[in-house]
Amino acid sequence: MDSTFPRARKPKLGYNTAQVESFLQVARRAYDGTARPDDEPLTSDRIRLTAFAMQKGGYSTTHVDQALERLEDAFAAQERQVAARLHGGEAWLTEARATAQVVSNRLARPEGHRFDRVAPLVRGYSTRDVDRFADKLTRYFSDGWPISIDDVRGVVFKTQRGGYREAQVDLLLDAVVDVMLAVR
Known part of the structure; x- marks a missing residue:
């Protein structure tokens, strides 16, 4: 089975895989402009404050954290472009x-x-x-x-x-x- 991120070795804790996958789906839709009405609004600030539960053998925290940083950067750039168009x-x-x-x-x-x-x-x-x-x-x-x-x-x-x-x-x-x- 393919996974989005490497997993922590079994006795070690990693991020809850279901929570990470769910968050990434919401983020993908928000970035593409296809957010669902029940999706919580997503901003670069919210990405920075995102936290996941831990589970044995979950996703590698290092890899997920690095992906969240890149995602935050992408959302911040998008927010900057929108603000520049609206307000200069x-x-x-x-x-x-x-x-x-x-x-x-x-x-x-x-x-x-x-x-x-x-x-x-x-x-x-x-x-x-x-x-x-x-x-x-x-x-x-x-x-x-x-x-x-x-x-x-x-x-x-x-x-x-x-x-x-x-x-x-x-x-x-x-x-x-x-x-x-x-x-x-």
Whole structure:
């Protein structure tokens, strides 16, 4: 039996194959403009936030995640084209600049104070790791320092007690991805 993606070896967990296949069918229809009335609307943001249940011998998480990134890129390009036709290319870039300014303002905060902290006994992202990556992002926004969208999507932070609130850091990284996709 053919499968869309390689599978995780049997004792290992992978993504639920039925959920992945169902999602890909909806995505294909949405991209082709043949969405069904009962299909949930699909955007690049929604693709980025998609999650699947795990199952033994499911689809390889690495391969599916890479496909989702390519799919997100394709939807973002399509969204950019539609927005440019409807509102002009400058409106799209103006929105991206505004988001970039919000991100830059957050990154300009002093080290150790860029994001809210979790309680002292709760684990959050390592402030040192996040601040180090935030410095790279600051150089990207202020000086055009080279950093790829894959670097942002794939960054992993250690955890520490009393660290930065993960949800807040993740939202900022999503905003950075949005800006990078907008200016491609």
